[in-house]
Amino acid sequence: MIGTGKRYIAVVLPLKLGWTPYYEVLPEDNVSRGDWVRTVFANREYTGIVYRTDVTPDAAPEKIKPILSVERHLSPVSGNEIRLWEMVADYYLCTIGEVFKAAYPSMKISEEQALARARERENARRQKLLATLDLRMHRLEERLEKKKEKLSSATGKPSSRKDSARLQDDIVRMEQMISETRLKIDEITSGAGLQPACGTSGTVRDCIVLNEAQRNAFTEITGTFRDGKPALLKGITGSGKTEIYLELARETVMAGRNVLYLVPEIAMSRQLGDRVRNMFGDLLLTFHSGESTAARRDTAEAVRSCVAGGRTYIVLGTRSAIFLPHNNLGLIIVDEEHDSSYKQESPAPRYNGRDAAVMLARIHGCNIILGSATPSLESVFNCRCGKYRMSVLDRRYYAAEDAEVRIIDTAAERRKGGMTGSFSRKLTAQMAQTLANGEQILIFRARRAFSPVLQCPGCGEIIKCPHCNVSLSYHRAPDRMTCHHCGYSAPFTPECPECGTRLQGLGSGTQKIEEETALLFPEARIARLDSDTPKAQARQIISDFSSGKTDILIGTQIISKGFDFPGLTLAAVISADSLLGVQDFRADEKALQILEQIRGRCGRRDRRGCFIIQTYQPEHPVYRHLSEGSSETLYSALLDERRQFGYPPFTRIVNITVKSGVEEKAESSARTVAETLEECLGHPGSENGHETVSSPFSPPIDKIAGLYIRTIRVTLRKDRQLTASKRLLAAKVDELDRKLRHFCQITADVDPE
Numbered sequence: 201m202i203g204t205g206k207r208y209i210a211v212v213l214p215l216k217l218g219w220t221p222y223y224e225v226l227p228e229d230n231v232s233r234g235d236w237v238r239t240v241f242a243n244r245e246y247t248g249i250v251y252r253t254d255v256t257p258d259a260a261p262e263k264i265k266p267i268l269s270v271e272r273h274l275s276p277v278s279g280n281e282i283r284l285w286e287m288v289a290d291y292y293l294c295t296i297g298e299v300f301k302a303a304y305p306s307m308k309i310s311e312e313q314a315l316a317r318a319r320e321r322e323n324a325r326r327q328k329l330l331a332t333l334d335l336r337m338h339r340l341e342e343r344l345e346k347k348k349e350k351l352s353s354a355t356g357k358p359s360s361r362k363d364s365a366r367l368q369d370d371i372v373r374m375e376q377m378i379s380e381t382r383l384k385i386d387e388i389t390s391g392a393g394l395q396p397a398c399g400t401s402g403t404v405r406d407c408i409v410l411n412e413a414q415r416n417a418f419t420e421i422t423g424t425f426r427d428g429k430p431a432l433l434k435g436i437t438g439s440g441k442t443e444i445y446l447e448l449a450r451e452t453v454m455a456g457r458n459v460l461y462l463v464p465e466i467a468m469s470r471q472l473g474d475r476v477r478n479m480f481g482d483l484l485l486t487f488h489s490g491e492s493t494a495a496r497r498d499t500a501e502a503v504r505s506c507v508a509g510g511r512t513y514i515v516l517g518t519r520s521a522i523f524l525p526h527n528n529l530g531l532i533i534v535d536e537e538h539d540s541s542y543k544q545e546s547p548a549p550r551y552n553g554r555d556a557a558v559m560l561a562r563i564h565g566c567n568i569i570l571g572s573a574t575p576s577l578e579s580v581f582n583c584r585c586g587k588y589r590m591s592v593l594d595r596r597y598y599a600a601e602d603a604e605v606r607i608i609d610t611a612a613e614r615r616k617g618g619m620t621g622s623f624s625r626k627l628t629a630q631m632a633q634t635l636a637n638g639e640q641i642l643i644f645r646a647r648r649a650f651s652p653v654l655q656c657p658g659c660g661e662i663i664k665c666p667h668c669n670v671s672l673s674y675h676r677a678p679d680r681m682t683c684h685h686c687g688y689s690a691p692f693t694p695e696c697p698e699c700g701t702r703l704q705g706l707g708s709g710t711q712k713i714e715e716e717t718a719l720l721f722p723e724a725r726i727a728r729l730d731s732d733t734p735k736a737q738a739r740q741i742i743s744d745f746s747s748g749k750t751d752i753l754i755g756t757q758i759i760s761k762g763f764d765f766p767g768l769t770l771a772a773v774i775s776a777d778s779l780l781g782v783q784d785f786r787a788d789e790k791a792l793q794i795l796e797q798i799r800g801r802c803g804r805r806d807r808r809g810c811f812i813i814q815t816y817q818p819e820h821p822v823y824r825h826l827s828e829g830s831s832e833t834l835y836s837a838l839l840d841e842r843r844q845f846g847y848p849p850f851t852r853i854v855n856i857t858v859k860s861g862v863e864e865k866a867e868s869s870a871r872t873v874a875e876t877l878e879e880c881l882g883h884p885g886s887e888n889g890h891e892t893v894s895s896p897f898s899p900p901i902d903k904i905a906g907l908y909i910r911t912i913r914v915t916l917r918k919d920r921q922l923t924a925s926k927r928l929l930a931a932k933v934d935e936l937d938r939k940l941r942h943f944c945q946i947t948a949d950v951d952p953e
């Protein structure tokens with residue numbers, strides 16, 4: 201600042217910019233960090249956030265443009281929010297602008313402004329009204345005072361008995377008017393009818409009476425909090441984890457602090473929503489990606505108004521709820537912390553909501569609890585090395601035993617002629633018994649559609665998606681061929697396009713399982729639930745099954761999540777091996793988690809459930825673990841394997857993805873990327889190398905939506921070099937992206953799922 205009076209600021213724009221552009225402001229603009237400003241960048245108008253004030257421009261000052269305006273009607277972004285953006289950008293190798301965009305996705309300026317203006321008008325009206333009421337109150341009080349004085353001087357004088365009575369009448373009337381005015385003022389200042397309601401702590405339900413195991417875990421967890429560590433609660437389904445979360449949340453709210461309750465998907469929190477609402481009433485705010493932008497903005501506004509009004513709130517939301525304008529957070533709960541839905545795949549920031557929540561807790565200095573029946577290896581590892589602390593609940597709340605696991609060797613059954621389509625004789629016998637008992641059945645199959653593959657028996661041709669390198673699935677009713685990766689869909693043509701032979705469906709998806717089930721049990725009431733099911737219908741299907749209106753529910757992973765089905769005593773997995781099949785170091789861990797979740801669904805309360813797994817690999821450790829119930833040993837084995845092969849959590853993986861519409865460009869660009877990264881990071885073959893850069897490889901599906909995909913896996917050691925290596929990697933990827941932009945897209949994914 202050379203006494204010109206000109207000042208410069210750095211602004212975060214909702215763009216993928218590796219830097220924050222500078223703008224000129226006037227001293228009287230009086231901007232601070234977090235303020236919203238309108239600017240022009242590359243000939244387009246953007247609304248951005250003041251990131252730093254009083255910066256010294258490194259370019260010629262005359263080249264720096266002035267801002268267009270300061271958007272005073274928008275509430276400033278807090279320092280804590282910006283801190284989170286920085287941490288997320290830093291960790292996930294993206295730009296702060298990309299995180300800003302994720303945090304404020306609906307910043308369609310005009311819309312936002314219209315809303316803000318309406319709010320302003322409403323506020324102005326309120327303020328005027330308040331001022332009038334205030335004045336009236338003041339006058340009334342003054343007059344009341346005078347009347348009271350008169351009354352006291354009049355008492356005792358016999359001449360003025362009539363006067364006294366009148367005065368007393370007046371006083372009563374005035375007191376009533378005063379109290380009415382006060383009520384009106386209270387109504388206005390509490391914002392009734394204006395903001396989405398946000399109650400006071402007075403409405404919280406009474407505390408929960410925990411049983412002994414829960415009490416012990418609870419005490420342990422509060423101890424962990426006192427030591428300033430994240431707590432991990434490992435507890436089988438039905439052990440009462442949720443009740444512990446709710447009790448922790450209740451204590452937090454009673455202490456006047458706010459709570460963020462994260463769930464992987466809102467679908468499963470539907471039942472949870474009722475439980476939280478029962479306890480917290482109108483303190484509850486929900487937030488998820490499925491809601492309209494307007495509803496999301498209302499929640500953000502409600503959070504802000506709670507903060508401003510000193511009221512407490514509990515937000516129940518999916519991962520992006522971490523970006524709400526939180527303040528005074530006392531507790532974060534991360535339910536089903538292992539769930540891969542916490543990971544945002546695209547676009548950047550490709551963050552894991554669980555890990556970002558840990559960052560958020562650190563920023564706010566608040567407590568955080570992660571919970572799961574099947575914690576992620578990462579979190580278990582963090583406990584083993586002392587970063588987190590684990591508490592365990594290993595008994596169900598309602599004393600029912602864990603479901604009995606029966607592994608059925610499908611190959612052996614087939615040899616004995618014991619298979620009818622997808623079903624083994626043992627399974628159908630168990631199903632018949634269950635139905636006869638008036639109990640319910642859950643059938644899990646990892647693939648939707650009727651047949652996942654269509655093949656020509658004449659020439660061997662497999663029908664593929666025209667845009668992706670995957671086979672099309674055959675769907676019934678209506679008959680269509682659909683791609684599960686890009687959404688392509690076409691009417692089913694029964695003849696092979698090459699030789700005209702009638703096509704054959706291979707494999708059985710949920711639709712076929714449904715058909716087979718109906719043939720086997722024509723009397724049973726059957727429903728199917730997968731991502732082909734329309735949302736509104738899904739809710740009905742769940743509630744029908746919960747209340748016993750259907751006997752058998754068939755579905756994909758959706759049915760494994762967090763539902764409480766009291767009448768369910770048999771769960772079965774058809775073709776379980778499809779869960780293991782993928783060439784991915786996390787496959788076994790994921791398979792175990794899904795299977796444990798399904799098992800947890802059945803035999804709650806007083807009845808012991810039965811869990812049947814049909815497999816071609818009955819000796820597989822994942823199944824053995826399930827039937828022998830040795831989770832500690834399996835976790836140890838999986839961790840050993842990860843250590844041995846240098847996989848996370850012992851290393852950190854960053855996948856660099858190169859995509860191009862031209863296969864040759866994807867290929868050659870990926871080679872350039874791999875070579876460049878290896879040059880600057882890798883020390884192939886060297887013992888003390890810190891990183892490994894793989895050669896480019898094709899992922900299992902190497903073409904999606906017309907883009908050819910190659911991946912380079914960078915494995916970073918978790919040592920003192922880690923931060924430096926990551927920075928270097930980020931800089932190189934950015935450089936490569938700019939260099940190769942015309943040929944391909946390059947993205948970095950830290951901690952890929």
Ligand code: ADP
Binds near residue numbers: 436441443598
């Ligand atoms: P989880 O979250 O571990 O699956 P829940 O918290 O849903 O387990 O508890 C399972 C069942 O037990 C629920 O129906 C719940 O209401 C009940 N329950 C758990 N703890 C208590 C408690 N302390 N008092 C009353 N009911 C409880």
Ligand code: ZN
Binds near residue numbers: 667
């Ligand atoms: Zn496709």
